[in-house]
Each structure stands twice: as structure tokens, then as C-alpha cells.
Amino acid sequence: xxxxxxxxxxxxxxxxxxxxxxxxxxxxxxxxxxxxxxxxxxxxxxxxxxxxxxxxxxxxxxxxxxxxxxxxxxxxxxxxxxxxxxxxxxxxxxxxxxxxxxxxxxxxxxxxxxxxxxxxxxxxxxxxxxxxxxxxxxxxxxxxxxxxxxxxxxxxxxxxxxxxxxxxxxxxxxxxxxxxxxxxxxxxxxxxxxxxxxxxxxxxxxxxxxxxxxxxxxxxxxxxxxxxxxxxxxxxxxxxxxxxxxxxxxxxxxxxxxxxxxxxxxxxxxxxxxxxxxxxxxxxxxxxxxxxxxxxxxxxxxxxxxxxxxxxxxxxxxxxxxxxxxxxxxxxxxxxxxxxxxxxxxxxxxxxxxxxxxxxxxxxxxxxxxxxxxxxxxxxxxx
Amino acid sequence: xxxxxxxxxxxxxxxxxxxxxxxxxxxxxxxxxxxxxxxxxxxxxxxxxxxxxxxxxxxxxxxxxxxxxxxxxxxxxxxxxxxxxxxxxxxxxxxxxxxxxxxxxxxxxxxxxxxxxxxxxxxxxxxxxxxxxxxxxxxxxxxxxxxxxxxxxxxxxxxxxxxxxxxxxxxxxxxxxxxxxxxxxxxxxxxxxxxxxxxxxxxxxxxxxxxxxxxxxxxxxxxxxxxxxxxxxxxxxxxxxxxxxxxxxxxxxxxxxxxxxxxxxxxxxxxxxxxxxxxxxxxxxxxxxxxxxxxxxxxxxxxxxxxxxxxxxxxxxxxxxxxxxxxxxxxxxxxxxxxxxxxxxxxxxxxxxxxxxxxxxxxxxxxxxxxxxxxxxxxxxx
Numbered sequence: 224x225x226x227x228x229x230x231x232x233x234x235x236x237x238x239x240x241x242x243x244x245x246x247x248x249x250x251x252x253x254x255x256x257x258x259x260x261x262x263x264x265x266x267x268x269x270x271x272x273x274x275x276x277x278x279x280x281x282x283x284x285x286x287x288x289x290x291x292x293x294x295x296x297x298x299x300x301x302x303x304x305x306x307x308x309x310x311x312x313x314x315x316x317x318x319x320x321x322x323x324x325x326x327x328x329x330x331x332x333x334x335x336x337x338x339x340x341x342x343x344x345x346x347x348x349x350x351x352x353x354x355x356x357x358x359x360x361x362x363x364x365x366x367x368x369x370x371x372x373x374x375x376x377x378x379x380x381x382x383x384x385x386x387x388x389x390x391x392x393x394x395x396x397x398x399x400x401x402x403x404x405x406x407x408x409x410x411x412x413x414x415x416x417x418x419x420x421x422x423x424x425x426x427x428x429x430x431x432x433x434x435x436x437x438x439x440x441x442x443x444x445x446x447x448x449x450x451x452x453x454x455x456x457x458x459x460x461x462x463x464x465x466x467x468x469x470x471x472x473x474x475x476x477x478x479x480x481x482x483x484x485x486x487x488x489x490x491x492x493x494x495x496x497x498x499x500x501x502x503x504x505x506x507x508x509x510x511x512x513x514x515x516x517x518x519x520x521x522x523x524x525x526x527x528x529x530x531x532x533x534x535x536x537x538x539x540x541x542x543x544x545x546x547x548x549x550x551x552x553x554x555x556x557x558x559x560x561x562x563x564x565x566x567x568x569x570x571x572x573x574x575x576x577x578x579x580x581x582x583x584x585x586x587x588x589x590x591x592x593x594x595x596x597x598x599x600x601x602x603x604x605x606x
Numbered sequence: 607x608x609x610x611x612x613x614x615x616x617x618x619x620x621x622x623x624x625x626x627x628x629x630x631x632x633x634x635x636x637x638x639x640x641x642x643x644x645x646x647x648x649x650x651x652x653x654x655x656x657x658x659x660x661x662x663x664x665x666x667x668x669x670x671x672x673x674x675x676x677x678x679x680x681x682x683x684x685x686x687x688x689x690x691x692x693x694x695x696x697x698x699x700x701x702x703x704x705x706x707x708x709x710x711x712x713x714x715x716x717x718x719x720x721x722x723x724x725x726x727x728x729x730x731x732x733x734x735x736x737x738x739x740x741x742x743x744x745x746x747x748x749x750x751x752x753x754x755x756x757x758x759x760x761x762x763x764x765x766x767x768x769x770x771x772x773x774x775x776x777x778x779x780x781x782x783x784x785x786x787x788x789x790x791x792x793x794x795x796x797x798x799x800x801x802x803x804x805x806x807x808x809x810x811x812x813x814x815x816x817x818x819x820x821x822x823x824x825x826x827x828x829x830x831x832x833x834x835x836x837x838x839x840x841x842x843x844x845x846x847x848x849x850x851x852x853x854x855x856x857x858x859x860x861x862x863x864x865x866x867x868x869x870x871x872x873x874x875x876x877x878x879x880x881x882x883x884x885x886x887x888x889x890x891x892x893x894x895x896x897x898x899x900x901x902x903x904x905x906x907x908x909x910x911x912x913x914x915x916x917x918x919x920x921x922x923x924x925x926x927x928x929x930x931x932x933x934x935x936x937x938x939x940x941x942x943x944x945x946x947x948x949x950x951x952x953x954x955x956x957x958x959x960x961x962x963x964x965x966x967x968x969x970x971x972x973x974x975x976x977x978x979x980x981x982x983x984x985x986x987x988x
Contacts, residue, residue: 245903257913264917266927267656267739273926288776314783315956317946320926333774340777347785348949350793351656351739352924358746361778365753368775372760375774392721392759393677394728395752397745399735400702405745407738407927414737430902437902517902525909534653539922541740543687543708544659563705566736577703 224456228449232457236431240461249430254423254469255476261415262481265539267407269355271299274321275313278303282330288341291367292323297359310344320346321356333371401570412481413569414538416473416496417562420466421532424500426524427462428507433520436511444602451602459504466500477569486572492564495578498585499561503528505592512599531556538562557588617832621840625814629848639848642802643856648864651795658743660687661708666698667691671718677729677755681711685747702734709733709744724763784953791865792953797921799861800948803853803880804915804941807887808894808908810845815895815983816904834984842888849884850877870955876948879965883944886972892979896986915941940975943968 240246274292278285292298301319304310310322324342332339343360347353369390376386399405435441444454470493477483485492510527514520534540535549536558542550553559560581567573567581575582629635663686667674681688689707692698698710712730720727731748735741764773785792815838818824827837854877861867894907916922918932919941925933936942946964950956958965 245906249906253910260914261917263929263932264914265923266929267742267923269924269926271926271930312960315950315954316960317950336772336774338773338775338777340779342779342781345780345782347782347788348793348953349924350785350788350790352926353782353785353788354657355742355746357780357782358749360780361750361753364776364778371774371776388724388726389763390760391726391756392724392763393752393756394726395749396728396730397748398730398732399741399745400732402735402738402741405735405738405741407742410736410738430906434902517900518905521902521905521909529909537737539739540653540655541658541661541737543661543740544655544657545653549653567703567705570736571703573703577700 224450224453228453229457229460232449232454233461236458236461239431246430250427250465254419255472257423258415258419258473258476259480261418262408262412262476265407265411265415267351269352270297272297272321272352272356272359273299273301273319274323275301275304275310275319277305277307277310277322277324279327280325280329284330284333285325288325288329288367289323291363295359295363314344314346317346320352321360323360336375401566401572406482408481409483409570410566411538412477412483413565414562416470416477417499417536417558417565418529418532418538419469419473420496420499420561421503421536421558422524422528423469424462424466424503425507425510425528426521427465428459428504429510429514429520429524430517431458431462432508432511433514433517437516451600452597454602455508455597455600459508462507463497463500463504466504467497470496470500483569485569487568488574491574491578492568495561495564495568495582495585498582498589499557499564502557502585502589502592505589505596508596508600509592512596532558535559536562557585560584560588614836617836618840618843621832621836622844625840625844628814629844639806639852642806643852644860646802647795647798647856647860650798651791651861651865655790656739657790658686658740658747659684661685661740661744662687662689662706663709663711664689664692664698664701664707666693666695666710666712668715669713669717673718673721674713677713677752678711680751680755681748686744698732702732705734705736707734708740709748711748721759784949789865792867795861795865795867796948796952799853799856800921800941800945801916803849803884804887805908805912806849806852807845807884808891808911809904810849810891811842811888812891812895812898812904812908813901814841814845815892816898816901819895820900835980838892838980838983842885842892846881846884846888850881853877853880867952869952871951872957875958876951879944879947879951879968882968882972883940886940886968886975889972889976889979892983893975896979896983915939920945937967938971940968940971943971 240250276289276292278289293300298321301313304313304322307324310319310324313319314322322344324344326339326341329339329341341364343357345353345356345360372390373383373386376389377383381389402409432441435444449457474485478485506528507524510520510523514523531553532538535542535553535556537553542553542559545553564578564581564585567578660683663681665678665681665688667678678688686709692701692710695712698712701707702710710732712732714727714729717727717729729752731745733741733744733748761773782788818827818837857867857869862869890911891908894904894911898904898907918928919936919939920928921941925936925942928936943964947961947968950961950964
């Protein structure tokens with residue numbers, strides 16, 4: 224292996240990237256653009272749900288109750304409806320996602336010490352949103368009930384202290400570790416680094432190699448003294464290098480734009496990221512062995528990297544809730560391990576002492592992928 | 607005059623026939639179409655859940671009493687998967703760090719005794735929120751479980767014989783419309799169908815147009831008496847027919863039998879709207895085709911355009927979770943209108959009286975995109 228040849232190939236690759244408008248965009252624009260678009264787009268923090276109310280009681284207490292919803296940042300008040308039919312129409316039109324019906328005699332029954340059923344109508348088109356919406360409503364109802372009961376008991380001679388103890392025998396102290404406010408922007412902002420590094424290096428490397436096959440310029444390489452190893456190294460190193468720059472850029476965006484904290488060891492994170500990039504560049508090499516045209520390479524890269532990164536990494540769909548076969552499949556992709564390293568270093572503040580097994584798996588993965596790639600790439604293509 | 611119109615139509619039909627022939631002679635493309643409209647939709651609808659199921663949970667029970675065990679056993683399937691007991695807090699922290707468990711429930715010593723003595727007790731629930739979706743759901747379910755437990759304990763304290771109805775409190779009565787059991791495949795199958803329709807409407811007409819460029823046959827077409835519109839419209843027509851038939855097949859042969867999707871609205875309206883959307887998106891596809899020289903470039907540009915289009919239109923994430931300015935900008939996305947129309951017709955059973963505004967938006971955006979794509983592609987002929 225001669226380094227001067229590798230250097231010449233790296234220079235050639237670099238010129239090619241810079242000279243083609245589309246490849247320039249793919250290399251420099253797409254990773255960062257994807258990151259920003261997805262970081263804003265993939266958010267599950269459901270807030271400001273538009274809702275309307277039918278208040279059949281129109282009492283002081285019903286207004287007090289309604290205010291609990293008006294003051295919540297989770298709901299966005301759209302107005303009072305005159306009747307239930309209007310609520311149905313508003314729901315059908317998606318102008319509101321949730322409607323509250325306060326029944327007549329709301330105040331009278333509650334003051335008389337009877338429970339009141341309050342109906343909430345929830346748009347179930349998006350099941351996750353419906354579940355979160357239900358949770359918000361139940362929380363407000365529970366708060367209001369506690370307040371009602373406390374007053375009720377105090378009127379019956381309980382001290383405030385005793386009333387509170389009676390109503391609240393058990394409290395649940397929830398601690399959201401690593402992400403105290405449970406912001407999906409923190410999870411996504413850091414987790415998306417995985418997504419970008421999973422799809423962008425394979426895309427670029429596969430297209431880089433297949434382009435030469437498709438245009439026939441690979442025959443120049445076949446006829447030259449450059450060895451297969453030198454060719455691949457010259458081809459892949461620029462993309463590894465560019466992806467390393469991307470890691471820095473994405474890191475700055477994740478912490479700066481999306482406000483995710485970085486609590487762990489930066490050297491460890493960079494080392495693990497480099498290993499992951501080597502892994503995914505190797506996947507690009509394998510794709511280039513399978514595909515003859517750039518279109519086929521792009522589709523293959525999409526199927527083998529982008530889709531697993533979204534569906535099987537744990538970024539959106541929890542791996543724990545998959546069935547056994549799907550979970551096994553998820554563990555076959557390096558994205559699953561690297562995502563744990565990303566979240567571990569960013570949010571949990573962990574280092575190599577806990578995450579070493581994931582790094583080991585990535586290293587092993589990289590080794591296998593590259594060995595298969597080097598072994599199967601021949602300068603003399605079999606017919 | 608009539609003769610000229612007929613000749614125009616005759617040429618259009620001949621060219622459309624040519625496009626169909628080309629498509630049906632491409633077995634790989636047909637296989638891809640078949641995969642997307644059948645297996646892909648089935649897998650996505652069946653496999654993608656954004657809910658909490660069998661989340662690994664461990665408990666640190668310092669009380670070991672009947673009451674503590676009663677509380678613990680309420681954290682169970684399908685939401686939580688109780689993986690066993692822990693004996694010290696360090697161990698809990700280590701497991702959470704490694705991601706081996708999602709949550710740890712800690713019950714303090716003297717839990718039962720304090721409860722019976724009428725004191726206020728706290729139970730701790732520590733959740734790994736590095737994945738915010740899981741964190742949100744786990745906390746939401748834990749609160750729900752504890753609220754029920756708390757209520758029973760409070761009633762015990764108020765004394766025997768007191769009924770739940772006999773105290774002033776609000777009873778939750780939730781009714782979930784359109785998908786009462788929050789059946790995830792109903793949502794995912796339609797969402798995936800819309801995603802695929804978008805992808806194919808961008809890709810197929812663009813591919814058909816770029817293929818002529820790639821093979822040089824566009825030069826032959828230019829010297830024929832055909833006008834640019836007569837060359838392009840057949841491509842969009844034929845691919846549109848294929849895509850709409852694919853949607854129909856997928857809806858009736860996959861989604862309906864496999865997931866018992868109720869179709870509540872007018873099917874004629876749904877297919878009309880789908881055809882409109884396919885045309886609108888095909889216009890965008892032509893724009894892509896005019897920028898590309900090869901099919902490879904078409905595929906790359908389609909992938910680039912798809913991501914923001916899907917994510918910022920509410921196909922995968924609820925619009926209520928987007929920043930305010932993006933929520934407002936959604937009216938410029940044809941997909942956002944199509945999503946509203948498709949769910950509106952299929953699941954809500956809504957008609958034109960309700961959906962006219964989305965339809966109007968789709969028509970306006972569609973004609974704009976379509977004429978833009980056509981204009982941009984025609985420029986190359988001059």
C-alpha cells in the first residue's frame with residue numbers, strides 16, 4: 224500500500240464532491256438540514272391542544288373548574304359552544320381536538336357532597352395524542368377533586384392538615400432522571416445525531432463508488448496500478464473525515480439550537496462516534512457491492528439505513544415494547560447501540576466504564592463489515 | 607375545430623398507452639409497487655407503536671408488607687413488565703444508567719404502618735427520561751395507577767360504608783371519538799398509505815420523464831408533432847391511474863381485512879381527493895425531473911424532499927407538538943390538507959360540508975404546483 228496513491232485518490236474524490244452541484248449539496252447541506260428539520264419536526268411534546276367547552280351549569284364553580292384548563296399550557300381555549308352538536312362538528316372539522324362537557328347541576332351536586340361525571344370528548348385519530356390528552360385531563364380532574372374534597376372535609380370540622388392527610392394518603396414522587404422536564408427536544412436533539420450518522424455516510428460512500436461503476440470510470444481504476452485496498456481507502460477516507468466534521472457541527476446544533484445538555488466525557492463520545500462512522504461507512508461499502516446503479520444504491524441505502532434508524536433504533540419506537548422477533552432485528556443494526564451511547568453521554572453523563580460493551584459491539588461490527596467489504600471488492604469484476 | 611380537438615385527444619391516448627406498456631414491461635418496478643402497497647403497509651401498521659408496552663420495571667420494596675405488595679402488583683402488563691426486586695439504591699441507579707430498566711419504584715419502610723396510622727406516605731417512581739416519549743408515557747401510567755390506589759385508601763380513611771359517589775369529586779368520563787380503542791394500526795396504516803402515495807407520486811412521473819432524458823428518446827419526442835403537454839400529461843395520467851389503483855387495492859385488500867378499518871365516509875370523495883393529491887404531487891415530481899439528469903438524482907431529490915414534507919405535515923407526529931410558526935406554515939403543505947381529508951373521510955366520516963376548506967386548499971396548492979412543475983419542465987424543450 225502506497226500512501227501517495229491513496230492521497231491522490233482522496234484528492235480526486237474531494238474535487239468530484241466539490242464540482243457536482245448535487246453531491247456538494249448531499250455532502251454539506253443534507254446532514255445539517257436533516258438534523259434541523261427533524262429536530263423541529265419530530266417532537267412529541269403535545270402542547271396547546273385546541274379545545275372547546277359546553278358549560279351547561281354556568282355557575283361560579285363551573286367557571287372555576289374551567290379556569291384550570293384555561294390556565295394550562297397544554298390546552299388552547301377556542302371558545303364556549305352553545306350545544307353538543309356544535310362540539311361534534313368542531314371535532315369533525317379538526318378545529319378542536321378535545322371537548323369538555325360540564326353537566327347541569329355541576330355546582331349544586333358538588334356542594335351537596337355528590338360526585339359529578341364530566342364528559343370529555345377526545346379526537347382519537349392519533350392514538351398517542353389521545354393518550355396524552357387523556358392524561359392531562361385526568362391530572363386536572365384529580366387536582367380539582369382534591370381541592371373539592373379538602374374544602375368539603377374542612378367544612379365538616381377537619382383541620383386543613385388533617386383533611387389533606389385524609390385525601391392524600393399516598394403521594395407519588397416522580398423523578399424524571401437525565402431529562403428532568405421530559406423534553407422530547409432534548410431526546411431528539413441528541414438522538415438525531417445517530418440518525419444523521421447512520422444514513423449520511425453510507426449514502427455518500429455507496430453513491431461515490433457506484434457512480435464510478437455507472438459512468439464506467441471505474442475501469443480506469445481497474446487498469447491502474449492502484450490496489451483494491453488503496454482504492455477503497457482513498458474513496459472512503461474523505462467521507463469518514465467529512466462525517467467527523469459533521470459530528471462537531473451536530474454537537475454544536477444539539478447543544479446550541481435544541482438546548483440538549485452534554486454531561487459526559489467528550490473524548491469518549493468522539494471516539495465512539497468515529498467508530499460508529501467507520502461502521503456506517505462500511506455499510507455503504509457493502510451497499511455499493513450490491514448495487515449497479517445510483518438509483519438502486521440510493522434505495523438500498525434508504526431501506527438499510529434510514530428506515531432501521533427511525534424504526535428499529537429506539538429513537539421513536541421503544542425497543543422494549545417490540546415483540547421478540549422485532550427486538551432481535553433491532554439489535555442487528557448498530558444504530559441501536561450508538562443511540563444508547565449518544566443518550567448515555569449527552570443526558571446521563573456516562574463514560575466508558577458503563578458503555579464499554581456497546582463500544583465493543585460497534586468495534587466488532589465495524590471489523591466484520593469492513594472485512595466483508597474488502598474481501599468482496601475485486602478489481603477484476605466477475606462476469 | 608372539433609377535428610383538431612379529436613386529434614389532440616387521439617395523440618394523448620396513444621402516448622398514455624405507450625406509458626402503460628413501458629410500465630408493465632418493467633418487472634422490477636412492478637415488484638416495488640406491489641411491495642409498497644402490500645407488505646410495507648402491513649409491516650408498518652403492525653410494527654410501529656408509540657405506546658408503552660412491557661416497559662421493564664424493578665421495585666425496591668423496603669416495607670415488604672401486604673399493602674406494599676398490593677400496590678406493586680398493580681404495575682403490570684401490558685404497560686409494565688415487573689422484572690423483580692432490588693435491594694439497594696445504588697443498584698437501582700446502576701440499572702437505570704445502563705438502560706436495563708426503564709423505571710424503579712421505591713416503597714419506603716413502614717409504608718403499611720404509616721398508612722394505617724393515617725399519615726401521609728410518599729412512594730418514589732424514578733424514570734429514565736432520556737427517551738422523552740417513554741418517560742412521558744411511563745409517568746402518565748404510573749400516576750393513573752397510583753390515583754386509583756390513593757382513592758381506595760382515602761375512602762378507607764373516610765370510614766367504612768362511604769361510596770365513591772357520596773363525596774364531592776370529578777369523575778373522569780373519557781370518550782375517544784373515531785377510534786374508541788385507540789387502535790394503533792388504524793392510524794399507522796393510513797399514515798403509511800399517505801406516505802407511500804406521496805413518495806410514488808413524486809417518483810413515478812419524475813422517473814418516466816427523466817428516463818426519456820437519460821436514454822435520449824426525448825430528442826425523438828421533440829421532433830414529433832406532439833406538444834410538450836401531450837408528452838408530459840400521459841406520463842402523469844398513466845402513473846396517476848396506477849397509484850390510485852394501488853391505493854384502492856391496498857385499502858380493500860390489505861388494510862380493511864387485516865385491521866378491520868371502518869370506512870365511514872364517501873369512498874368516491876376519497877378517491878377524488880387522492881387523484882387530486884397525486885396530480886399536485888406529480889407537479890412537484892416534474893420539477894424534480896427538470897432538475898435531474900439521471901434517475902439516481904431523481905431518487906435522491908425525492909428522498910430529500912420527502913422528509914420535511916412528511917414530518918412537517920403531521921403524518922408521523924401530531925401538529926400539536928410543533929412550534930407555533932410551523933403549525934401555521936402547514937397550510938402551505940399539500941400533504942397536510944390531504945391528511946386532514948383522508949382521515950376526515952375514512953375515520954371521521956366527514957363530508958364536503960366540513961372538509962370544503964381543506965379541499966379548497968388542496969385544489970389551490972395543487973394547481974399551483976402542477977402548473978409550476980409543467981412550466982419548469984417545458985422550459986427545457988426550448
